[in-house]
Amino acid sequence: MAKKIGIITLMLFGVYAVGMYFYIFHSGSGDIPEVLKGTVADPAVFMSPHELLLSEDFSRIRNFLFFVATPLEWLIYAFILLLGISRLFEKKATLRAKTTLFQTIIYVFWLSLLMYIVLWPLEYYKYYLSKDYGISTQTFPSWMRDGLVDLGVNYVMSIVVMSVIYGLMKKSEKKWWFYTWLLSIPFSIFVMFVQPIIIDPLYNDFYPLQNKELEAKILALADQAKIPSDHVYEVNMAEKTNALNAYVTGIGSNSRIVLWDTTLNRLTDKEILFIMAHEMGHYVEKHIYFGMAGYILLTFIGLWLTSKIMRWIITRYGQVLKIKKLGDIGSIPLFLLITSFLLFAASPLTNYFSRYQESRADQYAIKLTGDHAAAVSSFQKLTKAGLSEVNPPILVKWFRYTHPPMLERIYSVYKDSPNIEQEKKEERKKGK
Template sequence: MIRKWAMRAIIAYLLFGLAIFLYLFYLADTSIPEALKGTNADPATFLNGRELELSEEYSRIRNLMFFLATPYEWLFYYLLLIFGVSALFERSAKHISKFFIARTAIYLFWLSLASFVVMFPLSYLSYTISKSYNISTQIFPAWMKDKVIDFWVQYATMLIIITVLYALMRKYKRRWWLAAWVVSVPFSIFMMFIQPVVIDPLYNDFYPLKDKHLEAKILAIAKEADIPAEHVYEVDMSTKTNSLNAYVTGVGSNSRIVLWDTTLERLSDEEILFIMAHEMGHYVEKHIYKGIAGYLLLTFVGLWLTAKLMEKWISRRGKEWKVEKVTNISSLPAFLLITSILLFLASPLSNWVSRYQEMRADTYAIKMTQDKEAGIQTFQSLTKAGLSQVNPPILVKIFRYGHPTMLERIKMIQEYQLNIPKGEESFSEKNPPNF
């Protein structure tokens, strides 16, 4: 029976992969609407023929990798359960130590190591593809170093989460999901607080922006938006990627405005100011707090559903898997499998909300800078640097895109009507590049 269920799961995964491959490479429509051909939103106007071909190829491959990776992880967790591997990890931990925390740490190490090994081929394939398309510039030893750091950061974080989670399961039995949700609130805020100053520096070097003229202009628009920022940081990303990015991270006194050095090297001051105005739009519209509220709501519903589904699943299949009850640490793959599926199912909604907020931030950036040309050039540059599809397939947009498509963003800027009173000029004109 176990082999039968395992074979069914593997066949289902392979059929899903085949269906996604056919959709992305043969059925999906990524053409530009006739009305937008020849406009700034048409990639043929800012990409050459080779770049157009590469962007389509690379995007299809990346999208395929995305849709294959998530159910591959589900398959891994499922096979761990039905073949009794998870129960074996738990027995190993019990033989080594009688203390709950130590047993949890040992079990989680074996599970994390197995996950790392099983998922490594997909990670390495993604890395080599990115290298072959000249997106990644990272040498293998440096990439491997990041993977090892990532392993230990995730292990340490998960050890805290799982230890607390299973302690709550044992104490509260039926209402553990509610207790876990209550504990998750301060923990999530704490993680957001320490992310910029503890975790991020493990991967990259951050330092104050060297271009003080540009920093002054960024801080000027931050002041105009009533954002309490004193410094702008740049991060050395050119040793890892040719992509461009900038962001605002953290909360409270640990918040940071960060620019990738690739962005500084390849974009003009006006384009950078547009990106910064976009990021500040998120602050002004309180998207971070709305995001936290939405996350907590989804977590509440998700934990409740997970508790119900785990209880039913373990009660029916637990004996076959050698998992006696939900409170056994060997039930963890079931928890991770269910939560991962629920997150995937919720992604269309969360992505839709994110796209709406991103479009609001784009609108704020135009109002702030009054510079449509810089906005259009920014998104064209981002498309070119990342070999992104301007108009991705609908399923890709729904399940993968937390930002509007480049087609939507450029089209919105093109159609936006600037309202500049006579005698007033744009922010970039009031603050020219050299002052």
């Protein structure tokens, strides 16, 4: 039975991978609408033919890897169960420890290590691809260090989460999901609060904005938006990437707006002020808190579905998967497989709301700065720096894009400012 399920699973994955390959590489979707060709939204206007070719190739490969990597993870979890590897890890853990906590610590260590080793070639290929296309500037030792930090952080988080969940499963097989959801609320808030000061600094150095002249302009903009002035930081990303970015992180007194130094080095002051105004829009409109509320709701639904699906699978296929009962730590791969699948299935919905918030932040930035030309040029430079796909295929947009595609972002600014070309010419004259 296990062999039959394994073969069927492999065949389904193969058919899925081939289907995604043809969709991404040969569907012909993602072309620029005729009405926008030759406008500021057309990448042919602001990117060279070589950059266009690199962007097209890089985007297709990256999209294909995205759609294959997550199901591949599910496949690995399935085979860890089918081949009895999970059962072996469980036996080792129960032989060496008596309490559930220490058994979980041992089990999660072996599972995390195995997943890291099995998936390392794929992660390395992503790193190599980014280096090859000129996006990443990170050295191999630095990349390895970040990967090991990821492994350590995820291991610690997994121990905490799995110890609580499986402890609750042993106490109540029917209501464990509800108690887990209740505990997930303060835990998620705590993680968001400490992330900027504990987790993020493990990867990069953060410090207050160094350019005092630019800082004065940003503080004036922040004062105009009624935002606390001590929440703007820069981070040293130039040693890792050529891409540009800025983001909002943390909650409460630990909330902050973060600018990559690549953004500071390669955008003009006006473009940076537009980017800052965009991030201020997230802050002013409380998007982090709305996101948290959505996360809490989806966690409730997801845990309830996970409990139902796990119970059904263990009842019907427990013997094949070497799982005796729900609370056995050997069922952790099944739990991770189901939750990963549900997160993937929910991503079109969560990405839709994220894109809505990003559009709102763009609108706020335009309202605050009134600078359409800076908005368009910053979007164009972001596209060039990251070799981004301005108009991705619909499935790519649904499952990957937390921000509106650049075609939409540039067009939304362009259509509201028909004299934008004149604005840009005037800016170039002033620059001279």
